[in-house]
Amino acid sequence: MRERVSILDGNTFLVSDRQGDIEPSFDFPTGLFSFDTRFLSTWLLTLNGERLHALSIDDAQSYRTRYFLVPGEPTHYLDAKVSVIRSRSIGGSFAEELTVLNHSGQEVEFTLRVDMGADFADLFEIKHQRQKKGRTTPTVGENELRLSYHREAFHRAVVITTTAPADIDESGMTFRIRVGPHGEWTTRLQVATVIYGARGEDIRATLPLGGHRTASNIHAEQNELIDRAPKLGCDCQPLAGAYRRSLNDIAALRYESIALGVRLLAAGLPWFMTLFGRDSIFTSLQVLPFLPALIPPTALMLAGLQGSRLDDFRDEEPGKILHELRYGETAGFEEQPHSPYYGSADSTPLFVILLDEYERWTGDATLIRQLEFAARSALDWIDRYGDLLGTGYVWYSTRNPETGLQNQCWKDSWDSVSYSDGRLPGFPRATCETQGYAYDAKLRGARLARKFWNDPAYADRLEREAAALKERFNRDFWIPEKEYYALALDAEGRHVDALSSNIGHLLWSGIVDESRAGLVAQHLLGPRLFSGWGVRTLADDQGRYNPVGYHVGTVWPFDNSIIAWGLWKYGFREEASQICEGILSASRFFDGRLPEAFAGYERNLTDYPVEYPTACSPQAWSAGTPLLLLRVMLGLEPQGEHLIIDPAVPEGMGRVELLDIPGRWGRVDALGRSRGPHDHAH
Numbered sequence: 172m173r174e175r176v177s178i179l180d181g182n183t184f185l186v187s188d189r190q191g192d193i194e195p196s197f198d199f200p201t202g203l204f205s206f207d208t209r210f211l212s213t214w215l216l217t218l219n220g221e222r223l224h225a226l227s228i229d230d231a232q233s234y235r236t237r238y239f240l241v242p243g244e245p246t247h248y249l250d251a252k253v254s255v256i257r258s259r260s261i262g263g264s265f266a267e268e269l270t271v272l273n274h275s276g277q278e279v280e281f282t283l284r285v286d287m288g289a290d291f292a293d294l295f296e297i298k299h300q301r302q303k304k305g306r307t308t309p310t311v312g313e314n315e316l317r318l319s320y321h322r323e324a325f326h327r328a329v330v331i332t333t334t335a336p337a338d339i340d341e342s343g344m345t346f347r348i349r350v351g352p353h354g355e356w357t358t359r360l361q362v363a364t365v366i367y368g369a370r371g372e373d374i375r376a377t378l379p380l381g382g383h384r385t386a387s388n389i390h391a392e393q394n395e396l397i398d399r400a401p402k403l404g405c406d407c408q409p410l411a412g413a414y415r416r417s418l419n420d421i422a423a424l425r426y427e428s429i430a431l432g433v434r435l436l437a438a439g440l441p442w443f444m445t446l447f448g449r450d451s452i453f454t455s456l457q458v459l460p461f462l463p464a465l466i467p468p469t470a471l472m473l474a475g476l477q478g479s480r481l482d483d484f485r486d487e488e489p490g491k492i493l494h495e496l497r498y499g500e501t502a503g504f505e506e507q508p509h510s511p512y513y514g515s516a517d518s519t520p521l522f523v524i525l526l527d528e529y530e531r532w533t534g535d536a537t538l539i540r541q542l543e544f545a546a547r548s549a550l551d552w553i554d555r556y557g558d559l560l561g562t563g564y565v566w567y568s569t570r571n572p573e574t575g576l577q578n579q580c581w582k583d584s585w586d587s588v589s590y591s592d593g594r595l596p597g598f599p600r601a602t603c604e605t606q607g608y609a610y611d612a613k614l615r616g617a618r619l620a621r622k623f624w625n626d627p628a629y630a631d632r633l634e635r636e637a638a639a640l641k642e643r644f645n646r647d648f649w650i651p652e653k654e655y656y657a658l659a660l661d662a663e664g665r666h667v668d669a670l671s672s673n674i675g676h677l678l679w680s681g682i683v684d685e686s687r688a689g690l691v692a693q694h695l696l697g698p699r700l701f702s703g704w705g706v707r708t709l710a711d712d713q714g715r716y717n718p719v720g721y722h723v724g725t726v727w728p729f730d731n732s733i734i735a736w737g738l739w740k741y742g743f744r745e746e747a748s749q750i751c752e753g754i755l756s757a758s759r760f761f762d763g764r765l766p767e768a769f770a771g772y773e774r775n776l777t778d779y780p781v782e783y784p785t786a787c788s789p790q791a792w793s794a795g796t797p798l799l800l801l802r803v804m805l806g807l808e809p810q811g812e813h814l815i816i817d818p819a820v821p822e823g824m825g826r827v828e829l830l831d832i833p834g835r836w837g838r839v840d841a842l843g844r845s846r847g848p849h850d851h852a853h
């Protein structure tokens with residue numbers, strides 16, 4: 172598999188191959204992207220007409236990379252008479268410094284060429300291989316190449332400048348250079364992206380945090396955020412590495428919203444560098460014990476964009492929390508409904524869950540009172556619009572059959588909800604975990620109503636509804652002969668009976684009857700679902716099982732973090748520890764950065780986790796996974812003004828110490844130690 176290398180600064184990111192090159196491609200998309208538009212689709216370096224190869228890459232920091240390159244095939248490296256260092260950084264704009272080093276004793280002439288191009292493709296056009304409808308105009312100036320794109324009022328441009336003289340044409344720059352014996356030559360290429368507003372201004376210039384930042388700005392801002400997080404001391408190297416990498420990635424994945432001018436968590440690179448309702452909420456729940464200040468901007472943004480009308484195109488309904496927000500051309504011209512799009516059945520109850528969990532952890536009653544209307548509207552949506560069939564469950568069926576999402580649960584690919592024999596049910600569908608979220612949202616909403624909104628009657632009503640939902644759910648979703656909960660109900664109320672990881676989310680929500688929790692835990696850790704690295708999205712004996720299928724057999728770290736939390740809540744500490752151990756062991760093979768998903772192969776079959784081919788990396792809720800696993804292992808749970816600490820550290824992990832955990836209690840320390848003999852190389 173070709174390897175991508177990326178640098179990012181929130182709104183702007185660059186994805187290249189291992190040499191630092193960008194070429195237009197649909198099967199291996201690379202480029203310079205900002206606000207859902209690709210501003211560079213070609214950025215190809217040659218020396219004397221020859222492609223270069225990487226000796227090594229320094230990509231330790233998220234916003235800058237250095238490539239050490241030589242011409243020729245890998246077998247010719249040893250006698251290279253010339254090398255090139257390619258140093259790049261990103262901070263709103265993109266800069267690349269090219270240094271040619273002559274290792275011979277004679278003066279040498281070189282022709283260095285950078286092919287440059289911009290297709291201004293919208294991310295959806297890349298994913299779905301659509302043709303552009305606007306016009307691109309190149310303009311050659313002194314030491315400058317400008318590429319402009321127009322489609323009616325939609326106007327984007329990229330301006331590329333050089334500090335060294337060059338022959339500039341409409342598709343790149345050529346440098347004819349002489350380098351003395353053992354000498355070097357350098358130029359700096361600056362790439363500015365321009366997003367024009369209605370009055371012809373670059374809209375990012377009006378943002379409170381500014382459109383363009385230096386590497387030192389970014390470094391200082393990320394470090395300031397990371398320094399606020401608790402300090403981890405532990406014997407387990409994979410845990411230490413994953414924790415450090417997670418904090419770095421979470422800091423890097425924040426982007427500045429055009430709408431509010433605040434920093435929000437983007438969902439993942441390269442496809443999801445924007446606000447997602449579900450992803451942002453789950454990531455917020457994961458990072459809450461570590462960086463609680465990240466939550467209010469996300470909660471306020473989701474509330475501000477909450478659905479207010481019926482709009483079939485956007486799957487919008489009053490009270491509904493958005494699924495995805497996009498800024499690109501296809502959203503602007505309503506070829507995609509993402510401005511914003513509301514096609515998720517679970518982000519709305521999850522929003523209420525997040526508000527309650529946030530208050531329980533921080534004691535920030537002001538935000539809860541400020542968002543009372545949004546929370547009540549979300550709770551109202553569950554029964555008024557979520558219950559499509561009037562059966563007391565949350566169902567989904569897109570209002571927009573042209574471009575709407577078919578599956579509107581977290582497993583939102585087309586084939587993720589199936590019967591055990593592989594058949595697909597019709598619509599609407601009611602997935603099991605969404606009912607769990609609705610149950611939890613009602614209980615948490617009741618607490619908020621009683622404590623902060625001065626409405627005990629509403630609280631009583633929500634508690635009665637939650638109790639009735641739990642009873643109804645345990646009657647209708649349980650499959651007695653299989654001893655697990657159905658993945659979903661179909662439109663006729665029949666069991667969609669595939670065995671899936673969704674049942675772990677039921678434990679997290681608390682909707683599982685105590686008498687059945689043990690059976691659910693057995694299934695989750697049994698050989699059909701548990702690969703040894705983690706719980707598969709679908710059991711390996713189901714009709715649609717595929718160990719490298721997106722939601723039908725892969726292992727998702729985020730999914731496992733929620734399952735571990737659920738097992739812990741029901742007292743299955745050993746089972747939760749098994750998942751923590753598996754996922755953290757897997758993180759070793761990804762240099763501490765857990766991918767979006769990896770293959771569901773048996774651990775003893777491959778000896779290492781096999782990455783899913785198009786997984787996002789970094790991805791926010793994968794970056795949040797080690798943090799939530801730490802919470803589970805240390806048994807951290809807010810109770811009133813105190814933090815309960817009840818550790819159950821997996822065997823062999825040794826000492827785990829988390830210092831300065833922030834919350835309504837100020838800052839406290841937590842220490843846990845595994846019972847078995849610890850192994851530093853675990």
